[in-house]
Amino acid sequence: MVVVIVAVVTGVLLYLRSLPSTQRVVRLRQFLANPPSHPEWIMRAGTRCEGAPFLFPTDGMIGFLWGDSFRPGHRHQGIDIFAGTEPGITPVFAAYDGYLTRLPEWKSSLIQRVPRDPLQPDRQIWLYYTHLADANGHSYIVDDFPPGTYEVFVPAGSLLGYQGNYSGDPHNPVGVHLHISIVKDDGKGKFLNELHIGNTLDPSPYFGLPLNAHTNSGPVLGCDRAP
Numbered sequence: 762m763v764v765v766i767v768a769v770v771t772g773v774l775l776y777l778r779s780l781p782s783t784q785r786v787v788r789l790r791q792f793l794a795n796p797p798s799h800p801e802w803i804m805r806a807g808t809r810c811e812g813a814p815f816l817f818p819t820d821g822m823i824g825f826l827w828g829d830s831f832r833p834g835h836r837h838q839g840i841d842i843f844a845g846t847e848p849g850i851t852p853v854f855a856a857y858d859g860y861l862t863r864l865p866e867w868k869s870s871l872i873q874r875v876p877r878d879p880l881q882p883d884r885q886i887w888l889y890y891t892h893l894a895d896a897n898g899h900s901y902i903v904d905d906f907p908p909g910t911y912e913v914f915v916p917a918g919s920l921l922g923y924q925g926n927y928s929g930d931p932h933n934p935v936g937v938h939l940h941i942s943i944v945k946d947d948g949k950g951k952f953l954n955e956l957h958i959g960n961t962l963d964p965s966p967y968f969g970l971p972l973n974a975h976t977n978s979g980p981v982l983g984c985d986r987a988p
């Protein structure tokens with residue numbers, strides 16, 4: 762009996778630990794229920810926190826962090842920025858200078874090669890932007906970057922597209938947001954699989970914000986505002 766209770770309690774604790782920070786979920790729900798009532802939770806596109814190399818790429822509330830878990834065994838590889846608007850309204854801009862590629866089959870995603878990591882210049886990194894399409898996969902990426910775009914130089918601050926809710930399943934779209942992640946290079950000039958957190962970098966020092974779920978269980982409100 763005791764063994765069973767211990768097992769159940771352990772299971773519940775493990776499950777709770779696997780969920781994203783409750784504080785962040787509660788706040789995100791509050792925000793999405795009425796975005797205009799929480800302007801102070803929104804970070805603005807183009808903001809660059811002191812000492813950080815990257816521009817904040819879009820307007821919105823930072824809902825989920827690098828390392829948040831949505832199900833057991835899963836770790837979020839990037840950050841999610843929720844506009845609080847309908848799909849196709851809120852612009853997304855390049856966070857840094859780099860060379861943009863859109864694979865022929867990509868409806869909602871772009872990847873930008875940064876030849877010299879500003880924090881570790883001897884390596885190349887990649888910036889991955891996704892959910893730039895509506896629920897049915899109609900792209901919100903600007904016409905300058907059609908499918909098959911390869912290595913087009915794009916300076917920081919360039920308009921890339923608009924936040925959408927594409928998930929791959931039209932019946933189950935995600936909330937309108939931008940997912941952005943920093944992906945490692947394979948050492949031979951190709952990006953690694955973004956879906957594994959081990960292939961991505963903690964975005965905190967690049968944006969000058971506490972974006973690591975392992976060390977921040979609270980919200981992220983702005984450059985100079987403690988959580």
Ligand SMILES: [Zn+2]
Pocket residue numbers: 825837839840841939940941
């Ligand atoms: Zn995400």
